[in-house]
Amino acid sequence: xxxxxxxxxxxxxxxxxxxxxxxxxxxxxxxxxxxxxxxxxxxxxxxxxxxxxxxxxxxxxxxxxxxxxxxxxxxxxxxxxxxxxxxxxxxxxxxxxxxxxxxxxxxxxxxxxxxxxxxxxxxxxxxxxxxxxxxxxxxxxxxxxxxxxxxxxxxxxxxxxxxxxxxxxxxxxxxxxxxxxxxxxxxxxxxxxxxxxxxxxxxxxxxxxxxxxxxxxxxxxxxxxxxxxxxxxxxxxxxxxxxxxxxxxxxxxxxxxxxxxxxxxxxxxxxxxxxxxxxxxxxxxxxxxxxxxxxxxxxxxxxxxxxxxxxxxxxxxxxxxxxxxxxxxxxxxxxxxxxxxxx
Amino acid sequence: xxxxxxxxxxxxxxxxxxxxxxxxxxxxxxxxxxxxxxxxxxxxxxxxxxxxxxxxxxxxxxxxxxxxxxxxxxxxxxxxxxxxxxxxxxxxxxxxxxxxxxxxxxxxxxxxxxxxxxxxxxxxxxxxxxxxxxxxxxxxxxxxxxxxxxxxxxxxxxxxxxxxxxxxxxxxxxxxxxxxxxxxxxxxxxxxxxxxxxxxxxxxxxxxxxxxxxxxxxxxxxx
Ligand code: B12
Numbered sequence: 001x002x003x004x005x006x007x008x009x010x011x012x013x014x015x016x017x018x019x020x021x022x023x024x025x026x027x028x029x030x031x032x033x034x035x036x037x038x039x040x041x042x043x044x045x046x047x048x049x050x051x052x053x054x055x056x057x058x059x060x061x062x063x064x065x066x067x068x069x070x071x072x073x074x075x076x077x078x079x080x081x082x083x084x085x086x087x088x089x090x091x092x093x094x095x096x097x098x099x100x101x102x103x104x105x106x107x108x109x110x111x112x113x114x115x116x117x118x119x120x121x122x123x124x125x126x127x128x129x130x131x132x133x134x135x136x137x138x139x140x141x142x143x144x145x146x147x148x149x150x151x152x153x154x155x156x157x158x159x160x161x162x163x164x165x166x167x168x169x170x171x172x173x174x175x176x177x178x179x180x181x182x183x184x185x186x187x188x189x190x191x192x193x194x195x196x197x198x199x200x201x202x203x204x205x206x207x208x209x210x211x212x213x214x215x216x217x218x219x220x221x222x223x224x225x226x227x228x229x230x231x232x233x234x235x236x237x238x239x240x241x242x243x244x245x246x247x248x249x250x251x252x253x254x255x256x257x258x259x260x261x262x263x264x265x266x267x268x269x270x271x272x273x274x275x276x277x278x279x280x281x282x283x284x285x286x287x288x289x290x291x292x293x294x295x296x297x298x299x300x301x302x303x304x305x306x307x308x309x310x311x312x313x314x315x316x317x318x319x320x321x322x323x324x325x326x327x328x329x330x331x332x333x334x335x336x337x338x339x340x341x342x343x
Numbered sequence: 344x345x346x347x348x349x350x351x352x353x354x355x356x357x358x359x360x361x362x363x364x365x366x367x368x369x370x371x372x373x374x375x376x377x378x379x380x381x382x383x384x385x386x387x388x389x390x391x392x393x394x395x396x397x398x399x400x401x402x403x404x405x406x407x408x409x410x411x412x413x414x415x416x417x418x419x420x421x422x423x424x425x426x427x428x429x430x431x432x433x434x435x436x437x438x439x440x441x442x443x444x445x446x447x448x449x450x451x452x453x454x455x456x457x458x459x460x461x462x463x464x465x466x467x468x469x470x471x472x473x474x475x476x477x478x479x480x481x482x483x484x485x486x487x488x489x490x491x492x493x494x495x496x497x498x499x500x501x502x503x504x505x506x507x508x509x510x511x512x513x514x515x516x517x518x519x520x521x522x523x524x525x526x527x528x529x530x531x532x533x534x535x536x537x538x539x540x541x542x543x544x545x546x547x548x549x550x551x552x553x554x555x556x557x558x559x560x561x562x563x564x565x566x
Contacts, residue, residue: 088458089461153464156421160359160419161366204535205411205553206413207416208417209418210418290508291508291536292536329508
């Protein structure tokens with residue numbers, strides 16, 4: 001099968017020659033060791049060597065210093081590093097003391113058209129090998145940004161005490177992403193196959209927010225983002241770390257094609273439990289534990305786990321680490337074992 | 344009368360009713376909250392110790408239990424902590440003049456290299472709700488900062504949080520340094536990738552998978 005055929009069959013729960021795979025996004029501090037170990041010059045070369053199926057394309061967003069769309073809103077009232085990983089979420093945010101929804105306009109909402117680089121979007125997507133699944137890494141984390149807009153603790157309390165205010169802010173954020181994504185989808189039309197969007201809803205032991213509140217305040221925005229992607233014919237991979245079992249059916253109903261990253265050690269997120277609950281109803285992406293196995297396990301243990309995953313999910317699971325960020329504590333030999341076992 | 348007020352207060356904290364003005368929870372709209380009831384209780388002769396032990400601690404205990412069982416989630420827990428805080432404000436003078444004793448001082452921080460603080464903050468609130476004075480050192484806390492805090496509060500217990508496999512390994516040097524400077528200081532650790540086994544191998548005295556486990560351990564060592 002080609003990369004594309006394999007990906008589409010995996011998410012449609014149809015037979016595959018082998019499950020589709022995704023390496024994830026190694027963080028810069030992990031890249032050097034990976035390149036040295038696999039004797040390649042770039043992550044692109046590494047992916048070819050591993051026969052990976054998905055090629056991620058980050059949205060080019062010229063908004064220094066981060067130049068990252070995940071840092072488009074400057075809500076935090078304190079200085080912090082302007083990088084996606086260092087989003088504070090919890091620091092007091094612009095809307096901390098604002099409780100009138102009318103005042104939602106007092107924030108200088110950015111216009112994505114000013115920063116999203118249309119030419120570069122087109123160039124990046126055209127440069128990607130068309131045999132791969134070209135996946136736009138959109139994130140569009142409207143819930144997490146709404147947390148940052150107030151400061152997370154405040155935001156979650158506002159959600160229950162002053163829902164109109166929370167709604168006004170999260171709607172604005174959603175609108176921003178809808179506009180940004182439209183620009184990107186238009187620029188890449190005909191060259192993009194899938195997108196990755198999402199928010200973290202889970203912690204290790206359960207959801208952070210109750211399912212009803214998510215359904216009321218968060219999923220309507222998720223639905224718009226999914227419908228928009230679908231209107232461009234794109235497959236939607238939805239990311240949420242942590243234990244999210246109670247909302248998996250919601251994500252399926254919202255139209256998600258594949259649920260990522262299946263944090264294997266989080267409560268109820270192990271492959272057997274997911275198989276029992278969702279065989280044939282959903283597809284997943286992830287599942288190879290990055291909290292213990294990939295970090296501390298031996299290549300033999302990784303091989304055994306991937307084989308077990310393949311047996312449980314002969315299709316319906318894109319095999320990938322249970323967090324897209326490959327950190328430097330994962331020995332490259334374990335990545336090698338993972339891909340050898342997939343192939 | 345007094346027990347009725349304590350019960351009402353306990354209910355406010357359990358369900359996150361902060362004060363009269365607060366619209367949450369909907370079923371308690373228009374009713375006085377933790378703020379007003381604490382004032383009323385103190386005025387009618389309920390002792391601050393009774394308020395702390397028989398209303399706040401009992402309520403927060405129930406909250407911790409429900410959170411562990413995934414019956415309530417972070418937003419509800421925050422509102423309970425907020426209601427507790429609204430009551431606690433009225434107890435501050437009694438803490439300051441020594442007429443109410445807390446269980447001890449708890450120093451808490453996220454280990455260096457790690458920026459995750461949602462779980463640490465929640466645990467801190469629960470520990471406060473269990474009757475401890477909490478000193479929160481924040482995120483990305485270097486060994487020296489923990490040591491300084493221990494020096495200032497020699498009888499304190501220390502809690503360290505880590506959410507990443509790449510930073511949980513930073514906990515051992517912090518614990519080693521604390522134990523070298525102050526061998527009797529007890530340390531408890533927690534956070535997503537940890538386990539009781541890991542906690543034992545790095546020399547921690549305790550481990551909490553969730554706030555409730557942490558508090559049970561704290562109660563045990565302070566008994
Ligand atoms: C929210 C989140 C973030 C937010 C953090 C915002 C903030 N202000 O905290 C942001 C987006 C910034 C973030 C960043 C990153 N994250 Co993060 N994040 C999470 C997530 C989804 C939830 C954590 C959380 O807040 N849970 C809610 C609280 C209530 O639960 P908790 O923290 O577990 O705490 C509870 C218990 O553990 C316990 N507890 C906690 N501390 C203590 C302390 C003591 C003493 C005790 C007794 C108990 C205790 O009580 C708490 C209440 O129940 C987890 C997923 C997960 N499984 O946990 C990933 C996760 C921790 N992150 C992960 C990663 C990889 C990262 C990044 C490296 C991402 C990247 N490069 O792309 C960066 C690292 C930044 C840094 N240097 O720290 C991975 C770690 C994998 C690994 N190898 O360990 C996880 C596990 C996700 C995954 N799919 O694997 N993250």
